[in-house]
Amino acid sequence: MGWCGALGDRTGRKLSSLSALRNLHMLDRQKSDGSISDRDLMVQVAAGDRRAFEQLARRHAAAILRLTRAVTGQAATAEDALQQTLLSVYQSASAFRAESSVRTWMLTIARNAAYRIRAKSDRQSLVEERLMELGLGAGWGSGDPETIALAAERKDTLLRALSTLSVQDQEALILRDIEGLQASEAAALLGIGERALKSRLHRARLRLAAALRRESEMSASAQEGPQL
């Protein structure tokens, strides 16, 4: 059996092959459920349709809140940023030029709003760690690399690990892996080049893997209980 074959983890379960994951990862998650498109809704919002605006807001509020929470770090300020975003969208709907998707446009407004709320002096500095150090932290070369996949299967653990990362890491993961934006869209939204985005995303994924290992270790320690 070659590298494509399934390899059992310590629990006896099978993890999918990397090539299968590679294809699964690229599946287009855009749904075509027959509901009205974002662009059509925008036309109606621009014409003053309040119900269309409510529908657009409900459709994208969760994605906006995920991003603004990552930037501001607080639920309350994230909601403030969401409100500012919705207000901007409502007031400038007629200015939407369809140069990007409606979702990307709204996320761009949301990110700007969140950064305005967050004091610029509070921005975290980007510390460039060597890739091999990041890999080792993520379990590369360890005896139990499956730990990160198993921990990631638990949604609460995954979200907790994600929340421990820097804003820049969370933004890259949210835009590319959770919201599924194209690399070019995410790079434009973040104001960086595609090459820089790819590098940031890879490092963010490795840091997420390391955070998942930490979460897994803490969970195991908690289950063992205090040493008497």
Place this chain on the structure above:
Amino acid sequence: MNEKTVAGLQCSEVLALLSEYLDHELDSAMVERVEGHLLGCPNCERFGRSFGSMVVSLRRDSIASESVDSELVMRLLTQIDRLTTEA
């Protein structure tokens, strides 16, 4: 981590290329080299598979399709109505 060179690539080079491999951003010649390395390096293959599973977990619908509290949206829309009426 014992670095190995398989299919002309070192383990650290494969580590650096994993995301681009997963995201279909490598040309076919490089995909062939990465896959050749994975075929002959169980350490990189196991790590790559777990890393790939993690990325797929991020993309699962249950995270992307999480909805926001309906009351929150209504409250914000009401505030926006007030702000736009006052303006």
